[in-house]
Amino acid sequence: MFDIGFSELVVIGLVALIVIGPERLPRVARTVGHLVGRLQRYVADVKADINREVELDELRKMRDSVQEAAASIETSLTSGISKAQEELNKPLSEDTAISPSSTPASEAESKEAPKLADNKP
Numbered sequence: 001m002f003d004i005g006f007s008e009l010v011v012i013g014l015v016a017l018i019v020i021g022p023e024r025l026p027r028v029a030r031t032v033g034h035l036v037g038r039l040q041r042y043v044a045d046v047k048a049d050i051n052r053e054v055e056l057d058e059l060r061k062m063r064d065s066v067q068e069a070a071a072s073i074e075t076s077l078t079s080g081i082s083k084a085q086e087e088l089n090k091p092l093s094e095d096t097a098i099s100p101s102s103t104p105a106s107e108a109e110s111k112e113a114p115k116l117a118d119n120k121p
Contacts, residue, residue: 020028 016028017025
């Protein structure tokens with residue numbers, strides 16, 4: 001966190017010993033240690049919260065892109081299905097306009113039916 005070397009810590013310790021005194025120095029050092037620990041935990045919590053928010057934002061963006069892709073696939077499939085249904089329904093409507101008895105296929109089937117009946121023993 002801070003760029004403090006060992007010699008600088010020794011100087012800070014000597015100044016604190018002279019200013020605070022030998023009786024109160026252990027209690028002050030313990031209090032400073034607790035405060036530094038709290039500060040480190042607070043900084044770690046803030047970092048974790050920021051990371052969590054960044055990840056949530058990335059997940060939201062990913063979810064939105066997946067939803068957009070799914071919507072585009074759905075619209076393309078829907079249009080393809082509707083086109084296929086129109087093409088399938090189109091010949092049916094044309095075939096129903098022509099009567100089945102006047103088609104050449106039905107005439108050929110009606111002629112072959114008696115022949116098949118005649119071939120039976």
